[in-house]
Amino acid sequence: MARVNVFDTTLRDGEQSAGVNLNRLEKIEIAKQLERFGVDIMEAGFPASSQEDFNAVKEIADTVRNCSVTGLARSFKSDIDSAWEALKGGAEPRIHIFLATSPIHMTHKLKKTPEEVVETAVESVAYAKQKFPHVQWSAEDATRSDYDFLVHIIEKVIEAGADVINLPDTVGYTTPDEYAKLFKYVRENVRNSEGVILSAHCHDDLGMAVSNSLSAIEAGAGQIEGTINGIGERAGNAALEEISVALEIRKDRYDFQTGLVLKEIKRTSDLVSKLTGMQVPGNKAVVGRNAFAHESGIHQDGVLKEATTYEIITPNMVGIESNNLVLGKHSGRHAFKQKAESFGFELSEAKLKEAFSSFKDLTGKKKEVTDEDLFAILTDKQTEN
Ligand code: KIV
Ligand code: ZN
Numbered sequence: 089m090a091r092v093n094v095f096d097t098t099l100r101d102g103e104q105s106a107g108v109n110l111n112r113l114e115k116i117e118i119a120k121q122l123e124r125f126g127v128d129i130m131e132a133g134f135p136a137s138s139q140e141d142f143n144a145v146k147e148i149a150d151t152v153r154n155c156s157v158t159g160l161a162r163s164f165k166s167d168i169d170s171a172w173e174a175l176k177g178g179a180e181p182r183i184h185i186f187l188a189t190s191p192i193h194m195t196h197k198l199k200k201t202p203e204e205v206v207e208t209a210v211e212s213v214a215y216a217k218q219k220f221p222h223v224q225w226s227a228e229d230a231t232r233s234d235y236d237f238l239v240h241i242i243e244k245v246i247e248a249g250a251d252v253i254n255l256p257d258t259v260g261y262t263t264p265d266e267y268a269k270l271f272k273y274v275r276e277n278v279r280n281s282e283g284v285i286l287s288a289h290c291h292d293d294l295g296m297a298v299s300n301s302l303s304a305i306e307a308g309a310g311q312i313e314g315t316i317n318g319i320g321e322r323a324g325n326a327a328l329e330e331i332s333v334a335l336e337i338r339k340d341r342y343d344f345q346t347g348l349v350l351k352e353i354k355r356t357s358d359l360v361s362k363l364t365g366m367q368v369p370g371n372k373a374v375v376g377r378n379a380f381a382h383e384s385g386i387h388q389d390g391v392l393k394e395a396t397t398y399e400i401i402t403p404n405m406v407g408i409e410s411n412n413l414v415l416g417k418h419s420g421r422h423a424f425k426q427k428a429e430s431f432g433f434e435l436s437e438a439k440l441k442e443a444f445s446s447f448k449d450l451t452g453k454k455k456e457v458t459d460e461d462l463f464a465i466l467t468d469k470q471t472e473n
Contacts, residue, residue, distance in 0.1 A: 089343050089344060089345050090310075090343065090344050090345075091310075091344070091345055091346070091347075092305055092309070092310060092311065092312055092335075092344045092345070092346050093128040093129065093285065093287075093310060093311040093312075093346075094126075094127045094128050094129070094311075094312060094314075094328060094332070094346050094347065094348055095127070095128065095129040095130075095131065095158075095287060095289075095311050095312065095313040095314075096122050096125075096127040096129070096130045096131065096313075096314070096315065096316070096328060097130075097131040097289075097313055097314070097315055097320070097325065098118060098122065098130075098315040098316045098319065098360060099115050099118060099119065099122075099130065099131060099132050099133055099144075099148075100131040100132065100133050100134060100159075100160055101131070101313075101315060101320045101321060101325050102315035102316065102319040102320050102324075102325065102360070102364070103115075103133070103364075104320060104321045105319045105320055105321065105324065105364065105366060107365070107366075108319070108364045108365065108366060110144075110363060110364065111140075111144075112140060112143055112144040112147065114363045115132065115133070115144040115148065116144070116147055116148060116151065117359065117363065118359060118360060118363060119132060119148040119151070119152055119157075120151070120152070121352070121355065121356050121359050122155075122316075122356065123152050123153075123154050123155055124349065124352050124355075124356075125348060125349055125352040125353070125356045126155075126346075126347045126348045126349045126352070127155055127328075127347075127348070128155055128156065128311075128346075128347060129155060129156045129157075129158055129182065129311075130148070130152065130155055130156075130157055130158070131158050131159065131160060131184060131313075132144065132145040132148040132149065132157050132158070132159055133145040133148075133159055133160070134159060134160040134161075135159045135160075135161070135167075135170045135171045135173070135174040135175070136161060136162070136164075136166065136167040136170040136171065142170060142173075142174050145157070145159045145171075145174040145175065146173070146174040146175075146177070149174060149175045149176075149177050149178035149181070150177040150178070152178070152179070153179050154179070155179070155180075156178065156179060156180035156181075156182050156222065157175060157178040157179070157180075157181070157182070158175065158181075158182040158183060158184045158222075158224065159171045159174055159175055159183065159184065160184050160186065161183055161184065161185050161186075161212075161216070162185070162186070162187075163185055163186075163187045163208045163209060163211070163212035164212070165212075165215055167185075168183065168185070168212065168215055168216045168219070171183050171216075172219045172220065175220075176219075180221070180222065181219075181220055181221060181222070182220060182221070182222035182223070182224060183216050183219075183220045183222070183223055183224065184224045184226065184254075185209075185212050185213060185216055185223065185224070185225050185226070186225070186226035186227075186228045186254075186256075187205060187208060187209045187212070187225075187226075187227070187228060188205075188227075188228040188229050188258075189205065189227040189228065189229065189230060189233040189237060189238060189241060190228075190229035190230075190232040190233040191232075191233075191234070192229065192232060193228060193229050202237055205241065206240065206241050206244055209225065209241055209244065209245050209248075210244045210245060210247075210248045211248075213225055213245045213248040213249050213250050214248040214249060216249070217248065217249030217250075222251055222252070223249055223250045223251060223252070224250065224251075224252035224253075224254055224287065225242075225245045225250040225252070225253055225254070226253075226254035226255075226256055226287075226289070227241065227242070227253070227254070227255060227256070228256060228258050229256070229258040229259065230254075230255040230256055230257070230258070230270065231255070231256075231257040231258070231259075231261055231262040231266070231267065231270065232258075232259070232261060235270070235273050235274075235277075236277075238255075238270075238274060239273070239274060239277045239278050242274060242278050242281070243278050243279060243280055246278070246280045246281065246284055247280065250284070251283075251284055251285065252284065252285045252286075252287055252311060253274070253281075253284055253285070253286055253287065254286075254287040254288075254289050254311075254313065255270060255271065255274065255286065255287070255288065255289070255304075256289035256290075256291075256313075257288075257289065257290045257291055257297075257300060258289075258291060259291060259293060260290065260291035260292050260293025260294050260296070260297060260322070260323060261293065261294070262290075262296070262300055263294075263296060263300070264296065264299045264300050264302070264303035265303070267288070267290075267300045267303050267304050267307070268303045268304065268306060268307035269307075270307075271286055271288070271304050271307035271308050271309055272307050272308065274286060275307075275308050285310040285311050286304075286308060286309050286310060286311070287309060287310070287311035287312070287313060288300070288301050288304035288305070288309040288311070288312050288313065288326075289313040289314075289325070289326075290304075290313075290314070290325065290326040291320065291321065291322065291323065291324070291325055291326075292318060292320075292322075292323040292324045292325065292326065293322060293323045295323070297314070297318065297324070297325060297326035297327070298318075298326050298327060298330045298331055298334065300326070301314065301326045301331050302331060302334060302335075302342065305335075305342065305344055306342070312326070312328075312331060313325070313326070314326035314327060314328040314331060315327065315328065316328060316329065316356050316357055316360040317329070317357055317360055317361060317366065317368050317372070317375065318330070318372075319360065319364060319366050327372075327373070327374075328348075329353045329356070329357060329374045329375055329406070330373050330374050332346055332348045332350060332353075333350065333353070333373075333374050333401060333405070333406065336350060336405070337400055337401055350405050350406055350407075351404075351405070351406070351407045352407060353374065353375065353406040353407050354375060354406055354407035354408050355407055357375040374401065374406055375406070378414075379401075380399065380401075380403045380408060380410075380411040380412055381411070381412040381413075381414045382398060382411065382412070382413050382414065382423075383413075383414045383415075383416045383418050383419060384418035384419065384420075385418055385419050385420025385421075385422070385423070386420070388413045388419060388420060388422060388423035389420055389422045389423070391411065391413070392413075392422055392423065392426060395411065399411060413426065413427065415427060415447065415451075415457055415462060416451055416456070416457060417448075417451035417452070419451075421440075421444055424440075424443075424444050424447060425440060427462060428440065428443070428462075428466050431459075431462070431463060431466060433466045433470060435466070435469060435470060439469045439470070440469075442469055443465050443466055443468075443469040446465045446468075446469075447461075447462065447465055450465070
C-alpha cells in the first residue's frame, strides 16, 4: 500500500479565511494537536508577512518534533532569509516557495514574461537550497497554466534543487478527471521528476476540493495538502478529515495510507473551530453535528437493528463516542422507547404509547424537541394516575 504524505496548512491557508486571526498561543495549541493528529508536514505560517507570524512559526518549529514544519515564502531572498531564521530550529526544516505560472497571473499580477518567471523561480529555489534540506516549489494557479510551460519550469526548479512540486488548484477551477490528467502529464513529461514528490493542493470554489485531491492521489500525487474543517481562502481548502476518512472507508478502491490518527479527528476539528471562531456546518461530512445523527423512523429503526444499515463510518473511528438518534417529526416509536430507557424511565406499553403521542403533538408545534421536553413528557406520564 503506497504512503501519501499529509501536508496541513490550517495555520497558513486556513488562517487566510476571512475573519480569522489566530494569535501566537492559539497557533501553538493547534500545532500541538496537529502533531497528535499525525500530519507529516505542517505549514505554520508565512514568516515574512509579520513579526507576529514570524514568532509563531519559530516557536512552532522549535517545539514540534514529530513532523516537519514549513513556512510560506514568495520568490524573494528576504522572504527566504526570514523563513530560514524562523524554521532552522525545526526537526526537518523545509521551505515552501511559490510563484504563479498561469497566463492570467503572469500578465496581470506579476507583470512578468514567462521567461522572467522561470528565471525568478530558479533563482529563488537555488538560493533556498543553500539553506534548506527540503524545498517545496508551488506553481500557483497550476490548473489554469499551459501544461508545456509547467513541464519546462518544473524541470528547471528541480534542477535548481526543489524536491517537492506542488500543483495547486488555486482558484478551485479544476475537475477530478482534469486534475488527474495534469498529474499524469507532469509525471510523464518532466524528464527529471524521479524521486520528486508531486503534491496536490485544492480549493473548494466549485465544491470539488476533496474529490480533486483523491483523484490526484490516484494519478500519482505523493502528498496532499489541506486544512482541518476545510477552512481557507474563499470557499476554503480540501478538508483533511474528509480525505483521510474516504481513504480509510474506501480501502477497496484507494490503495493508499496516511500516517493520520483518525481518532484525533473530532478533537482536532473542535479545537480549530473554537480557536478560529469558524463554526462547522451541521451537515458537514465526518465532523458536522448531524454526521452521525439519524432522525427518520425508518433510519432509526435500521440503525437500532444494525448500525451499518445507514452508517458507513463508525463514530468511534473519528473520536466521537456514539451516534445520535434525534427525536423529531420523522422519528418512530423504537427510537422514542430507546430514549426513554436511556433516561431511566420504565413505562408500561400503554403509558409509552401516550407519551409517544404527546411527543408527536409537540413536533407539530416546535421545530426542535429537546431532551428537556422529552424528559418533561415522560415525567408527566410516569407521575399521572
Ligand atoms: O492556493 C494556492 O495556490 C496557495 C499557494 C500559496 C500554494 O495556497
Ligand atoms: Zn491555497
